[in-house]
Amino acid sequence: DSGVTQTPKHLITATGQRVTLRCSPRSGDLSVYWYQQSLDQGLQFLIQYYNGEERAKGNILERFSAQQFPDLHSELNLSSLELGDSALYFCASTAGWGTQNTGELFFGEGSRLTVL
């Protein structure tokens, strides 16, 4: 158990719909990262937050948005869903910043999204 919690574990929805994926980082971790893993694209970095502020953006579509709340949990919102959005969405967290950071990312078990 990494200490990172993601909900829901599985989600099936239809094209055009909107879903929200939730992530609770490890206790005390300030940084949250979101990744998308699909069969043909590998592990793609979406977005990173640190203590409520967006720090880096990767290959995140405009239909997707995210935020990190004051209690440090994060939500990834996916809207106008398409078949190609079917994937495993991972959240990861890490502690501290800069030289205080112990280094590695701790991953949650992922949310598997199926768009029909």
Add this chain to the structure above:
Amino acid sequence: AQSVSQHNHHVILSEAASLELGCNYSYGGTVNLFWYVQYPGQHLQLLLKYFSGDPLVKGIKGFEAEFIKSKFSFNLRKPSVQWSDTAEYFCAVKYPYNFNKFYFGSGTKLNVKP
């Protein structure tokens, strides 16, 4: 652009064979390096990491990796693989002075035949 390359996408080995998975990164500044493993149906777990010091790092389950700065490489090795090593392996690079950005390679699927 900063990137991570894993040269082998799919590797098939027999038990007891030796393993080496290649990883190269593009940026020449300060980096931290990682190997993660993802067993079927599970999340990514850390195998080993390099921050500084001895460039040969040892991880869990008999894995090790060598950081060669001049080659921008961080190859993963195991002298003798087991069937239970069947998994996908990801190399990752962190840029500690660039907002701790993490980049992952495309992954290598290892299939160990019993």
